[in-house]
Amino acid sequence: MGLFTRKDPCAICGGKVKGLLSWKIDGQYVCDDCYGTVDLPNNATNYMTIEDFRGYIAFRDENKQLKEQFQITQEVDFGWFDTKFMFDTTNRLLCMDKNLSKTIFEGKHIASFVIKEDSSPLFEGSASGLRRYISSVPDRVMALAPQINQIVMQEQMQRDTERLLDRLDDGKLNNSTGTYTRNINIPKPFQQFYVELRFNHPYWDIFTADMDAPSFNTNTPDVNDYLHDYNQSSMIMEQLAEALMEIAFPGAPEQVVNPVGSAAVSSEESASAAAVDTVTEIQRFKALMDQGIITEEEFTAKKRQLLGI
Ligand SMILES: [Zn+2]
Structure with missing residues (x-):
């Protein structure tokens, strides 16, 4: 015997368990091949018996068959950690991975979803329909316009003054004031878009993702530029809501809701x-x-x- 203790074979397939760091389920070794493509909520395997895990492997192998019929009809890029929602609206399938290597959800597995701007709902979907909430963000941004214009004007005057002083001083102040640009930090009207999917599924209860809200340009903050960026992100959320409705609750009614x-x-x-x-x-x-x-x-x-x- 060498320095290394021999490891028990894989509890699932009986194959060899290699490597110093090995997967363990219920205290038993599981090989890389068997553990490799596990896609479960965080730490779920910590609470599984080896029999539970065997059941999951069977589910996963069956789930892989859905990959073969998956035809990508729509892709919603969420931008954060490369999160993509891949849709097959024909077969009513969803996968949160661009290579379809994670769990493939069927429309019937989705119980409900909500898309929010911080804590304010933007879309809520369930069997009873899609509720579209009117966002207060555009109004709040427009209300900031006079204030932002004033800050930008003041900053411009300040920069002009510095340029003038610099010129008068023949460039001597270059190091201290000669850059003319300080960041103008206008706080974001909200921090993030947040998506939450609830499932009726043997392994998944909930999936969440978020996407940073747009920021104001720090050099020349501008309300219209901001609204342009906001509108782009907002349309991504709308695509997502509509695709989710299409696979989970096709034909369900729609309602526009004024939140206040x-x-x-x-x-x-x-x-x-x-x-x-x-x-x-x-x-x-x-x-x-x-x-x-x-x-x-x-x-x-x-x-x-x-x-x-
Ligand atoms: Zn194995």
Whole structure:
């Protein structure tokens, strides 16, 4: 016998367990091949017996068959840690991996989902339908405009003054003030988009992902630039919500919700409130088009969708 103690064979396949660091389930060694493609929530294997794990391996092998029929019809790039949502809207399948090497979920496994901006919901999907919430972000950003313009103007004056002083001083102050640029830090109106999927699934209860909210440019912060970036990210969230609905709850109704105090109104009032919301929404997108933030095509698509035509 050498320095190394011989390891027991793999508890699943009986194969050789190699390496100094080995996988263990329920106190027993499992080889790399058997453990290799495990895709389970964090630490789930810590609580499994070897029989549980055997059951999971059978599930995983069966799940791999879905990969063969998976036809990627849509891809939503979430940007964070390369998180991608791959959709097969024909066969109603979803995989959170661009190579389809993780668990493939069937539409029926999705119980509900929510997409938020910090703690404010943007989309909520379930068998009862899709609720689209009107974001307060564009209004809050527009409200910042006068303040931002003032800060940018002051900064510009400051830079001009420094340039002038620099010139008068024949460049002597170069080292201390000659850069002319300090960062202008306008706080973000919100920190992140957050996605949460709830499952009816033997191994998965929940999946979460987040994506950083856009930031203001630190050199020349501008409301329209910000709204442009926001709109791009916001459209990714919309694509995600729509694709999730398509695979999980096809044909379910849609509802536009104004988040502030709309829950308490009667059905008649809420119908007219929804109509007003639709008009307000269309006006808002029209304004975005007029400002060149979205194209006419995007506006028309949005308008049709809001009017349900
Ligand atoms: Zn094995």
